[in-house]
């Protein structure tokens with residue numbers, strides 16, 4: 001430390017300040033760009049009276065983002081968003097097919113064929129006091 | 138009588154720019170002055186340079202001008218964007234032509250930049266002091282790909298929603314900083330409803346600004362590094378030089394040819410357009426990436442998005458970036474010759490990469 005000359009010290013301080021202000025500026029810029037101006041996406045959907053969905057029906061909900069299936073296995077909702085990279089899968093007679101990279105899912109949402117590695121999300125559906133089905137994503 | 142003198146001097150100033158027989162005695166115009174008085178003939182041969190770098194500059198100019206014209210009508214909000222594109226295409230006089238020129242110049246730029254890169258590797262032009270400029274060029278190439286992608290998204294019609302979602306979700310798969318990158322690029326929310334304003338700003342400002350700066354730097358470095366790559370003077374076999382006039386003449390010829398090609402393409406093959414995106418597209422809409430990303434889409438069919446969609450494509454550019462640093466330097470007398478033996482490894486690597494990309498693209502076009 002003792003041989004740190006006056007000039008060397010000033011140089012160090014100057015360099016330090018320059019780097020510090022660059023880092024602060026960059027950090028501020030990143031925080032500025034990182035703000036999400038959009039409202040949080042809807043996570044609760046009122047599907048109406050449960051009697052609207054008798055056994056054997058399949059109903060698309062919210063532009064097809066979910067499908068409500070009522071069959072021998074029971075009543076359940078499936079989120080049709082592909083778990084690979086987020087395209088919307090198309091429901092078919094025995095499952096869901098993704099238009100982007102060809103993943104297949106069965107009617108429970110489980111993967112039949114990749115590239116998707118995870119099953120389709122299954123949001124919970126419950127009956128409220130008024131007899132309406134409520135979907136929680 | 139001041140007016141008459143003014144008009145006469147104006148006429149003589151302009152006529153000084155026109156080609157005349159005894160140009161030699163006149164002072165060169167601004168455009169001529171951008172060129173050195175004479176240039177080694179070897180640096181200006183079509184069959185060496187393919188004119189790719191210069192063509193890229195010309196195309197950027199066209200893209201810039203037509204892009205600014207489009208901005209007079211384009212509305213960057215998700216409700217009106219696609220409609221304003223339709224207005225430009227079908228209602229504004231010459232709007233369709235302007236948009237087609239912008240589109241075709243952008244596609245050609247991508248191709249020409251790739252050709253330029255391959256040319257530079259195949260003629261060992263990246264070696265020694267030029268390897269920094271090689272990196273600048275590579276950065277430009279990546280920026281141009283991003284510009285093409287953001288421009289494609291700005292159509293905001295139903296064809297672009299899935300590529301937009303998959304492309305931006307790829308960012309999320311990056312460990313640690315994925316979500317952060319996503320929100321910086323897209324602004325959070327659902328890509329197909331909220332990304333437009335960000336893509337607009339990236340396209341028009343955030344990416345164009347670095348492209349302009351890097352292009353000027355790239356051209357400056359070419360000049361600073363002694364012009365287009367040729368062997369050092371003592372190893373040259375060809376000592377002939379061409380004049381500034383001859384160089385300008387060749388450039389004008391190239392500009393004319395590219396200009397004619399562009400106008401033909403723009404007049405006869407319209408840029409893609411589809412109905413406006415209204416929420417997420419219907420399920421019948423085919424999900425196909427833009428042509429320059431078909432190879433990535435093909436790889437994504439094989440599995441893990443991060444490996445096939447991020448790591449491998451980025452790794453490929455990393456390999457390109459390392460070429461001048463890891464392979465033995467080509468012999469100095471080989472600089473500027475096609476396919477010299479002394480940089481065979483680099484040629485092989487680039488050919489293999491190019492073939493893989495072409496093969497994947499072909500594969501993705503096969504019916505499933």
Ligand code: FES
Pocket residue numbers: 082083084085086087098099100101102103114115116303437
């Ligand atoms: S997004 Fe569905 S398979 Fe890739």
